Amino acid sequence: MLSELIIYIAKSLVDEPDKVEVEEISGERTVVYELKVGKDDIGKVIGKAGKTAKAIRTIVTAASMKVGKRAVLEILEPS
Amino acid sequence: MVNHETEIEAGSVEDAIKKGLEKLGLQSRDEMEWKVIYDGEEGVKIKVKNKVDEPKSVKLVEEEISTFLEKLGTTGKVEIEQEHNRLYINIKTKDMDGLLIGKSGRNLESIQHILSRIIHNKDNSIDLTIDVAGYRRKKEHTLKVRARAFAEEVKRSGREFIFEPLPPSLRRAVHLEISDIEGVRTYTIGETDLKKVVISPAKK
Numbered sequence: 258m259l260s261e262l263i264i265y266i267a268k269s270l271v272d273e274p275d276k277v278e279v280e281e282i283s284g285e286r287t288v289v290y291e292l293k294v295g296k297d298d299i300g301k302v303i304g305k306a307g308k309t310a311k312a313i314r315t316i317v318t319a320a321s322m323k324v325g326k327r328a329v330l331e332i333l334e335p336s
Numbered sequence: 337m338v339n340h341e342t343e344i345e346a347g348s349v350e351d352a353i354k355k356g357l358e359k360l361g362l363q364s365r366d367e368m369e370w371k372v373i374y375d376g377e378e379g380v381k382i383k384v385k386n387k388v389d390e391p392k393s394v395k396l397v398e399e400e401i402s403t404f405l406e407k408l409g410t411t412g413k414v415e416i417e418q419e420h421n422r423l424y425i426n427i428k429t430k431d432m433d434g435l436l437i438g439k440s441g442r443n444l445e446s447i448q449h450i451l452s453r454i455i456h457n458k459d460n461s462i463d464l465t466i467d468v469a470g471y472r473r474k475k476e477h478t479l480k481v482r483a484r485a486f487a488e489e490v491k492r493s494g495r496e497f498i499f500e501p502l503p504p505s506l507r508r509a510v511h512l513e514i515s516d517i518e519g520v521r522t523y524t525i526g527e528t529d530l531k532k533v534v535i536s537p538a539k540k
Contacts (some may be wrong), residue, residue: 262407269400269454306528309453312446319435319443320408 259328262320263290266313271298287327290317296335303332341385341421343373349380356384386461390418393462397423400455405429408436422463426470433469441475444468445503465505472505479506480513483535490535491519501530510535 260279268274276295281288294302303310314330321328342359346352353370362368367387374381394416401414405427412429429436437444448466455462467473479502486497499510507524510533514522521538524531 258407258409262409265403265407266450266454269457270450304449304453308449308528312449315438315443315446316408316450319432319438322435323409323432 258324259288259317259320260290263292263313263317263330266316267292267294267302270301270309271295272301273298287329288321289329289331291331291333293333293335299332299335341383343381343383345379345381347379349375349382352380352382353384356382360384360386362386385421393423393459396459397425397455397462397464400458401425401427401451404451404454408432419465422465424465424467426467426473428469433471436468437471441471441503444471448503448505476506476509479509483510483513484517487514487517487520487535490537494537496534496536498525499533499535501526501532504531507531507533 260281263279264277267277267279271277271294273295276293276298278293280291280293282291292302301309302313304312310332317328317330342356344352344356344359346355349372353365353368356370357363357365357368360368368384369387370382370384372380372382397416398414402411405412410429410432412427412432415426415428417424417426427436435443436447438446444466447468451466452464455464465472483499486499490497502510511522514520514535519538520535522533522535524533526532
């Protein structure tokens with residue numbers, strides 16, 4: 258469910274929504290979400306001074322509290 | 337930016353309107369509002385701004401917010417009001433208001449940032465203020481009352497007062513509230529997330 262939220266937000270922010278991918282890595286108490294976007298879109302999900310990335314993390318954390326499992330969002334640098 | 341509002345000077349009102357359309361990048365005068373500020377022998381001055389296409393904007397905002405709520409795993413009601421040049425959007429969810437507001441409204445600021453970015457990407461003429469369960473309105477009201485009291489104190493003592501760091505919307509509220517009080521002025525100090533409004537005695 259949280260991957261869907263992250264995909265929705267990321268796709269709405271970028272120029273190339275087809276290149277948005279989220280991988281979910283489930284641990285015992287924590288789920289790590291790895292977000293990948295197109296090379297030219299990284300700035301769109303990070304924002305000025307990291308403001309957008311921080312806002313996405315805050316929203317993901319709030320949503321995870323409802324589910325009851327800690328969520329960590331990693332934004333991967335495009336290779 | 338959005339909702340450009342600008343003043344145009346020209347020889348006649350007709351010319352000023354044409355110039356205004358050009359300046360705002362609009363095709364037809366239905367897309368623009370204008371007001372004549374001055375019309376005299378030396379020329380005219382008008383104020384022009386983009387017209388907000390309300391039904392269309394409201395529909396877009398409603399759709400986008402209900403998708404957002406669905407992805408968050410909740411449902412809710414969305415109230416939309418036109419407030420100056422902005423849309424004021426109050427969201428009431430079934431079970432997530434507290435989480436969406438967060439400590440001192442921090443989560444609400446994140447939601448404001450993300451939703452306005454998302455909606456701007458689809459229509460950059462829409463400026464919006466996001467609220468959850470009326471939290472922002474209440475906070476804004478309290479802040480305005482405090483700002484007025486501090487302004488009086490600044491006038492009396494001649495010393496500056498510095499607010500705690502505030503998000504952009506609340507800084508705007510303080511600036512506007514103080515702008516009609518004589519003898520004081522406001523400005524902003526600090527960087528990014530730590531910007532603070534200062535109320536200062538006006539220079540004589």
